[in-house]
Amino acid sequence: MIVIDTESAETIVRSLCNIFKISETDLKILYMTDEHFEFLKSNHEDISLDGFYQLVKSADKLEDLKSYIEDLYVTSFHLSKRINPIEGNEKLYNLHSALLSETEIKCFFENHDIIFEKQGTKLKCIFKGQQVDWENFYNTEHRNVARLVANRLEGNLFYNSDNCINGFLFNHNIVNQSNVVHLSKSPEIVQNILEVLGLKEAIQEYNTNCLYIIKYRVKFIDFIFDTNSKLSNEEKFENLLKRLLQFLAYSLTNSETMISNPIVRTTDDLDVEPSDVCKFELVSI
Template sequence: MSVLDTRCVNQLYLTLSNILSISESDLRQYVIDKKFELLDIAWSEIDIDEFFKTVKSNVNRLKGNIIESVTISHLSSRLEYECNKENIYNLYSALTGETKLRKYLSDVGIECIHESDVISVFFHGERIDWKQYEQTPVVLMLQKRLGVTSSGDKCINGFLFSGDIHKNMNVTHIARIPEFLENLLRILKVHEAIYFWERNAQPYEIIFKEKFSGIIYDGDDSLSLEDKNIKTIKHCISFLGRNLFNEWNQNDNPIIRLKDDNDVLADQIISSRNLKTNRIIFK
């Protein structure tokens, strides 16, 4: 199986060269020869035709399955000190299944029920009528995530490359507490539950393997599989080039989404690292 392993530079060189059917040394030489150019241009400006010609790859990059699976780095704030190898759930599964998040909400009087593609919220037995709340950005976001005003936003998110993903400006707050959890508790004025989570939770980077056909680039969900191949290869080349100068910035790390209904099963998970202590829990 052609796995694109993005956990570290060496694994990326190894697996990308295997996918492209070229020698690892040729790939490394290309990055060295182009290092200044790669530093000065955006990933999207990389000439993919010139790259394939230079490294002498005969792989048909338009073939849909040249990359069969890829590693994704997921940021998770969890109360337990040890982040065990267990399923990662999409929002709807997390709110309504037998999960730790559902129990945490239940302990403060919040229950969520899946009704006709909408998650209905009950607080101390009373159904929440979102129309009774001022339509602030947070309330609007909650309604969107719950499927009240749209088809829902429940997918699992992550990043293409591993590292200090909690330093990406889009997700720094998630290292403290899951965004949905904080928003829901704040609107319902259950502030102590927010403070308890923030005081006791630990941030983790969880790396899992996902089918390449099942990932979606955030903000670019109309890509064909062939275009996704090219975009991914360009991102990898840019990542390798910038790492030669230690110029890789987590804010450049592509955000990856899974399909809405997908969960990540425990056997897909490769490793877990506590981002506060840098302690590897398992690998």
């Protein structure tokens, strides 16, 4: 198993040196001196990898990687709100699995007379014995939230249901990311379903201190950049290299707040097995 560990600058350096058979000293010289300003470009897509390829002697090293790409894993970091503390490594479920398996979120919904049933690729919500038609809420004050719920559980004309595990590429400033601050209360899907069904007070049951950053690893072929989901494996790897070198360059400056921490996700329907959950960290809210 070959792992690109994105926990810190140190683990990234070790990972790249292990893959490309280069020394840590040579890699650090690259992003600390000659190519430093190249890697500090705010848009990672504008970064040239010529200096990096020169360091590894030729692009042949990248070609070598393609031959065993199925053995390559990448770590990511998932922010998870829990009612109860995590005890030992647990499977990390995608949304549909979490709502159908024996999980605390499934039990929580059942306590409020809400269950879910799989119908094809869609997940139907049953509230007090009646199947919920989210379109019935499209003309109410909850129309925007109802559309979000419908899209995640059932999909729409353009996309299938949202059934992946989301995370961040780096373990950097995660709890302060603007798009996850709301998770200090409860998982977004919980908040949204309860709001539409008129059960907002039940959200308070999630207001505990069990907020975790969960580090996990997935196969590179199952690893997706949320804003670049159509990349080939080769394009995706080059995109990853640019992100990693940009992170290393910014980690040397006093502008760490400028570090971009991209949202990443797994392929649909994938659960992360306990053996691929690397660690979990309880964080303060």
